[in-house]
Amino acid sequence: MRFAFTDEQLELQRVVRELLGRECPPARVRAAWDAAPDTPLAVWPQLAAMGVVGMTAPERFGGLGLDELDLALVLEETGRAALPEPLLEHTAIAIPLIAETCDEVFCDRWLGAAAAGRAVITVGLAGAPFVADAGRAKLVLLEHDDELHAVEPRLTTLTAEPSIDGARKLARVEWTPISATRVATGAGARAALDLAFDRGAFATAAQLIGVARRLMDMTVEYVKLRTQFGRPVGSFQAVKHQLALAHVAIELARPCVHRAAYALARREPDRAVHVSMAKAYASDAAAGAARTALQCHGAIGYSFEYDLHLWMKRAWVHAAAYGDAAWHRARIATAVLDGEP
Numbered sequence: 160m161r162f163a164f165t166d167e168q169l170e171l172q173r174v175v176r177e178l179l180g181r182e183c184p185p186a187r188v189r190a191a192w193d194a195a196p197d198t199p200l201a202v203w204p205q206l207a208a209m210g211v212v213g214m215t216a217p218e219r220f221g222g223l224g225l226d227e228l229d230l231a232l233v234l235e236e237t238g239r240a241a242l243p244e245p246l247l248e249h250t251a252i253a254i255p256l257i258a259e260t261c262d263e264v265f266c267d268r269w270l271g272a273a274a275a276g277r278a279v280i281t282v283g284l285a286g287a288p289f290v291a292d293a294g295r296a297k298l299v300l301l302e303h304d305d306e307l308h309a310v311e312p313r314l315t316t317l318t319a320e321p322s323i324d325g326a327r328k329l330a331r332v333e334w335t336p337i338s339a340t341r342v343a344t345g346a347g348a349r350a351a352l353d354l355a356f357d358r359g360a361f362a363t364a365a366q367l368i369g370v371a372r373r374l375m376d377m378t379v380e381y382v383k384l385r386t387q388f389g390r391p392v393g394s395f396q397a398v399k400h401q402l403a404l405a406h407v408a409i410e411l412a413r414p415c416v417h418r419a420a421y422a423l424a425r426r427e428p429d430r431a432v433h434v435s436m437a438k439a440y441a442s443d444a445a446a447g448a449a450r451t452a453l454q455c456h457g458a459i460g461y462s463f464e465y466d467l468h469l470w471m472k473r474a475w476v477h478a479a480a481y482g483d484a485a486w487h488r489a490r491i492a493t494a495v496l497d498g499e500p
Contacts, residue, residue, distance in 0.1 A: 164232060164417075172232035178205055179240035185466040191243035192325035196294030196317075200244045200279070207276025212246070215254045220270035222254070226424035227358070231365050231417055238369025241473050243326035245281055245292040249273065251362035252355050253280040253300055260307055260343040260351045269298060269309075284356055287480075289320050289329040302352050303336045307343040310334050324472040354423075357434045360481035361419045364434075364441035368416055370474045371409045371441075371448035377467060378402065378452040385457075398455055405444075405451040412440035432494050435487035442478035442487075449474040 164172075182202045191198075206212050214230055216222020223229075230251060237246050254273055257266060257280070272278035278297040283290035285302045293299055294317060301308045316333040334340075343351060379402065382393030392398055419437035422430035449471040453460040460467050478484070 164228075168229055168232055171229070172236055174209065175206075175211060175233050175236045176239070178202075178209065179236055179242060183240045183242055185241075185469060188241045188243055188326055188469050189466070194328075196292075196319050196328040196330065198295075200295065202242065203244055203276050203279075206244075206246070207274075212250055212276040213254070213274025215250055215258075216270050216274035217258055217266075220258075220266060220274055222270070222274040227251075227361060227420040228417075228424045230362070231420040234362050234365035235369040235372075235416075238366030238473070238477075239373045241326065241370065241373070241469050245279060245295070247359070247362045247366060248281040248291050249279055252282045252358050253298075255358065256282070256300060256307070256351060256355045257309070257342075259354075260348065261309070265309070265342060272297070282355065282359070283332055284352065284359065288331065290332045292328050293317050293330040293332055294319070294328055299332060301332065301334065301336075305345060305349045305352075306336065306341050307348045307352060308334075308336055308340040309342045310340050314340065322476065324476040326469070327473075327476060353431075356481065357431055358423060360434050360438045360487070361416065361423055363477050363480050364412075364416045364419065364437040367441040367445040367474065367477050368409065368413050370470050370477065371405075371412075371445040374445075374448040374452040374467070374470050374474065375402065375405060375409065377470070378455045382455055392455070401451045401454060405448045408440075408444040408447050412437070412444040415440045429494070432491055435482070435490045435494075438482060439484040439487040439491070442484040445474040446478050446484075 182205055187201060203212065210223050211233060213222035214225045214233070218224040234247070234251065254270065257270060269278060269280065273280050279292065279295050280298045280300065281290055281292050281296040282300045283302065290299060296312065299310050299312065299315065301310055314334060318331040320329045320331055322329045379393070382398055383391050385392045415437040419433040422433040452467060453471065456467055459465050
């Protein structure tokens, strides 16, 4: 049995990292904080041209027909770059949700445009008061009881909401469920929405791994240069220990995320347990990396002008999204004690 990514998956990760290194430097992430919620996406066209935006769309609609295992490393790279664009909602959740629940006519109308990057689709699931990037979306998938609705912005009222992570544009979506917007209902819709939640938790965990690794990279570089008592602070044992503990936590969380990707891609019956393990470990690892980074940077880490906060705040926000670590541990405990996946 092979427990490794394929050469093609690793090559895609490398190419995406190079693209984001060029097109999504910290200055672009910082600029996204001040951008209006409906500002055109800067990196989206390049990601679409590479096929990343439409990775999960079926090939007959112009996508690549790939699954969560193919997406995992790409999501890590978007976390590492703190990409301020809705790949998580659009590619990891919305496209598969439409493909699995909607009829051919609806898919033909929306999935081709979504795969090509011409139409941004975002998602608002129950329990989340706000919807990410609703101001840029051509379509919003919304949960209402055991129903899935596909709502165009003209049928909604959007109210911008502040976020700790200013690059992540949130909105309160007010709308009225009607039969014309309902695309799935009943047990089928409930199962699809549960799967969509798990995909969101997995994708957030994957991005958290990238965020945490970037925080550690920045911190290691800083402690090599920052001197005290005539020596780099990175040479002090206390600093080494903090960095080592944060690194171990990330490396323990990463295979859990990959295992969750496998469970989702193979539709394993106990996928929820693997997803919850991934999200709990990744949330804790990223929060720990943010805490360690701030501790090792000292006062400069609190500065808005310094780039560290762009990744710290992404870590804090994502650690809470799609269930925080405590929520996912409770779900694991329930599954273990009840003997159900």
